[in-house]
Amino acid sequence: MTVTEPDRFNGIFSTPLNELLDKVETSMEQDLVPAEIFNSDEVFQAEMERIFTRVWVFVAHESEIPNAGDFVQRRIGLDPVIVTRDGKGGINVLSNYCRHRGTQVCQTDAGNSRFFTCPYHGWTYSNDGTLIGTPLMQRAYGEPLDPKLWSLKKAPKVESRNGFIFASLSEDVPPLEEWLGGGAGWMLDIITQLHPDGMRVAGPPDRYIVNGDWKTAGENFAGDVYHLPTLHNSIQEIDLIQGLQGTCEIAGTYEFDNGHTFVGHHWTEAIGPFFTYWGYGAVPGYAENFDVSGFDETAKWVAENQPPTVGTIFPNFSFIRIFSPLPGGRPGVFTSFRQWQPVAPGKIELWSWQFVWNFQDEESAQYDAVGGQFCFGSAGVYEQDDTVAWEGIPRAAASPWMRKEDMKFHYKQEGANTGVDQSPDPDWKGPGIHRNTGYGEHAQFNFLRQWLKHMKTEAPASNCPADKKKSTCEGEH
Numbered sequence: 001m002t003v004t005e006p007d008r009f010n011g012i013f014s015t016p017l018n019e020l021l022d023k024v025e026t027s028m029e030q031d032l033v034p035a036e037i038f039n040s041d042e043v044f045q046a047e048m049e050r051i052f053t054r055v056w057v058f059v060a061h062e063s064e065i066p067n068a069g070d071f072v073q074r075r076i077g078l079d080p081v082i083v084t085r086d087g088k089g090g091i092n093v094l095s096n097y098c099r100h101r102g103t104q105v106c107q108t109d110a111g112n113s114r115f116f117t118c119p120y121h122g123w124t125y126s127n128d129g130t131l132i133g134t135p136l137m138q139r140a141y142g143e144p145l146d147p148k149l150w151s152l153k154k155a156p157k158v159e160s161r162n163g164f165i166f167a168s169l170s171e172d173v174p175p176l177e178e179w180l181g182g183g184a185g186w187m188l189d190i191i192t193q194l195h196p197d198g199m200r201v202a203g204p205p206d207r208y209i210v211n212g213d214w215k216t217a218g219e220n221f222a223g224d225v226y227h228l229p230t231l232h233n234s235i236q237e238i239d240l241i242q243g244l245q246g247t248c249e250i251a252g253t254y255e256f257d258n259g260h261t262f263v264g265h266h267w268t269e270a271i272g273p274f275f276t277y278w279g280y281g282a283v284p285g286y287a288e289n290f291d292v293s294g295f296d297e298t299a300k301w302v303a304e305n306q307p308p309t310v311g312t313i314f315p316n317f318s319f320i321r322i323f324s325p326l327p328g329g330r331p332g333v334f335t336s337f338r339q340w341q342p343v344a345p346g347k348i349e350l351w352s353w354q355f356v357w358n359f360q361d362e363e364s365a366q367y368d369a370v371g372g373q374f375c376f377g378s379a380g381v382y383e384q385d386d387t388v389a390w391e392g393i394p395r396a397a398a399s400p401w402m403r404k405e406d407m408k409f410h411y412k413q414e415g416a417n418t419g420v421d422q423s424p425d426p427d428w429k430g431p432g433i434h435r436n437t438g439y440g441e442h443a444q445f446n447f448l449r450q451w452l453k454h455m456k457t458e459a460p461a462s463n464c465p466a467d468k469k470k471s472t473c474e475g476e477h
């Protein structure tokens with residue numbers, strides 16, 4: 001017998017958006033979240049408008065476009081954008097919609113070009129977005145079209161930190177440094193600046209469709225430690241890793257402003273003092289190259305003892321670094337950054353980059369990148385476990401039966417008898433909140449509270465800042 005699984009459901013048991021958001025707010029006070037938010041057309045549309053067009057979103061790493069003319073095609077929410085390095089070295093995030101009729105002017109994932117020619121009628125734009133040519137101009141238009149009016153739209157805000165390029169489709173955002181705050185930016189430094197030369201991508205991203213919601217992936221990487229001993233137990237069974245049962249005991253959460261959240265593991269306590277820096281201390285050729293003299297004392301302690309294993313920079317940019325169990329190979333540590341690109345309610349395209357250190361030679365870098373793919377590539381031993389579990393959630397969220405039952409998901413892990421102190425670490429001197437446990441699902445709530453904050457802020461009539469006249473704003477490109 002074939003059981004038809006609910007894919008999308010917006011029938012008689014759907015809750016109007018504002019009512020649903022109010023319900024989310026009151027449910028969260030009891031550590032519950034209505035299932036419906038993980039698969040709903042209305043929620044998804046509001047997310048695109050209220051979150052993805054209004055906050056900083058990661059688009060590329062500078063090492064992907066090192067030379068003048070380099071470009072990669074990316075997305076901000078549902079919108080295709082081209083991230084380019086122009087002739088002056090500037091970075092541009094261009095809308096990939098031709099201003100004539102909207103055809104995508106760039107049809108390839110990556111390359112090097114001084115201009116983009118639309119395949120439909122041939123309007124041509126320089127790699128900073130300026131309209132520079134219209135075929136048969138004399139006969140068709142009589143005089144050149146004004147580039148001020150007809151160039152490609154550009155993301156109004158583009159900034160980088162440690163090579164990570166973020167863009168915002170709204171001008172009305174705080175500077176990137178403020179958005180990342182003292183927390184996520186500080187953690188990004190700990191992750192990528194152990195060596196002053198920093199990191200680079202090992203290659204283009206893997207991309208694959210997962211029938212899961214972007215929030216599920218985001219909250220998992222924000223700090224779902226609880227799933228490791230069960231969902232990933234098969235990796236223990238084939239002896240690639242051991243000790244997952246104790247993972248919550250040695251974990252610690254880092255909850256920062258603006259919903260950015262990381263969770264680390266106290267490796268030096270669990271394994272031994274030699275296992276510093278994610279285990280890099282146990283692998284020749286790494287830790288002796290690191291220089292953390294510029295880190296503050298807390299950052300040094302985090303890097304050496306309880307470094308972040310996973311993390312999510314709100315809304316959809318995540319990170320993982322762990323000791324890689326490549327069978328038969330030398331020990332290694334891999335670094336992967338990933339992005340949960342929303343495609344539709346309950347559906348994402350997962351983009352995954354392996355990162356390596358700039359000081360590494362090609363052979364060593366490739367070894368670590370392969371270790372990353374082995375764990376978190378499209379066929380990775382961890383990745384497959386996670387994505388199967390995530391795909392169950394939008395099914396539950398779209399179920400007519402569960403909507404009738406008003407199903408809510410459970411986010412509370414504490415009780416009189418747990419004996420685990422989940423309260424914020426009173427001795428913590430770093431930014432945000434640190435807890436000395438992986439229990440509690442506090443990290444996920446830090447992420448979801450930020451989601452709710454944006455969702456409850458209705459979008460303005462346009463993306464023009466409040467102090468700018470709409471007509472002035474629209475005249476710009």
Ligand code: FES
Binds near residue numbers: 098103120121122123
């Ligand atoms: Fe691009 Fe016509 S749609 S030139």
Ligand code: FE
Binds near residue numbers: 232
């Ligand atoms: Fe997992």
